[in-house]
Amino acid sequence: MTKPSLTLYTYFRSSASFRVRIALNLKGLAYESVPVHLLNHGGEQHAAPYAALNPAQLVPALVDGAHAGLVLGQSLAIMEYLDEAYPATPALLPTGAPERARVRALAQTVACEIHPLNNLRVVQYLERELQVDEAARATWNRHWMTLGFTALEALLTNSPHTGVFCHGDTPTLADCCLVPQLTNARRFATPLEAFPTLLRVEAACLALDAFQRALPAVQPDAP
Numbered sequence: 001m002t003k004p005s006l007t008l009y010t011y012f013r014s015s016a017s018f019r020v021r022i023a024l025n026l027k028g029l030a031y032e033s034v035p036v037h038l039l040n041h042g043g044e045q046h047a048a049p050y051a052a053l054n055p056a057q058l059v060p061a062l063v064d065g066a067h068a069g070l071v072l073g074q075s076l077a078i079m080e081y082l083d084e085a086y087p088a089t090p091a092l093l094p095t096g097a098p099e100r101a102r103v104r105a106l107a108q109t110v111a112c113e114i115h116p117l118n119n120l121r122v123v124q125y126l127e128r129e130l131q132v133d134e135a136a137r138a139t140w141n142r143h144w145m146t147l148g149f150t151a152l153e154a155l156l157t158n159s160p161h162t163g164v165f166c167h168g169d170t171p172t173l174a175d176c177c178l179v180p181q182l183t184n185a186r187r188f189a190t191p192l193e194a195f196p197t198l199l200r201v202e203a204a205c206l207a208l209d210a211f212q213r214a215l216p217a218v219q220p221d222a223p
Helices: 015-026 048-053 075-085 097-118 120-128 134-157 173-187 196-206
Strands: 006-010 032-035 061-064 070-073
Touching (some): 015 075, 015 097, 048 061, 061 075, 070 075, 075 173, 097 120, 134 173
Parallel strands (some): 006 032
Antiparallel strands (some): 061 070
């Protein structure tokens, strides 16, 4: 069997890695999964071999051997790269400029507004440097997720462009971002009853094999 040209450095519980796994599955792209455990030995992402590959010391990282060994970090950049480099497969962004901008805005509401504030290294800083206890850290996470979900719920509910999924009736970049964030929200017992549109879209996504195969619990490095 020919080895896939795509290699994804990933961690089963990482929301950003989860996004890229969904995108790869939606586009039908085979890839090799290389686990990077974010907690073992102080975090394998800080070890010299991975830090040399990805100086940001974050996951995911995607290596594309078919394009001169290209290495990309940042999940949104990776997903847009997959859309552009492998255009023959289903698109993650719609064709029109206004529609593409809407999908990017929805995705960035998760990736730029919600996720960074409950990222592992932020939570570890709260714990180790600022001595914030576990209960307060969980409250911090729930606050920022609720704020972001409130905006997303309004954006989806009030738009005629929302369909079965965040934009229309096929999954896009926005859905790739939404589902992992809702999964993360449940880890911190974030109340989600106020977001029926988000939950409806999530249910539609999770009915698809591409999302199911990307779930944290079914990854090779899941405990």
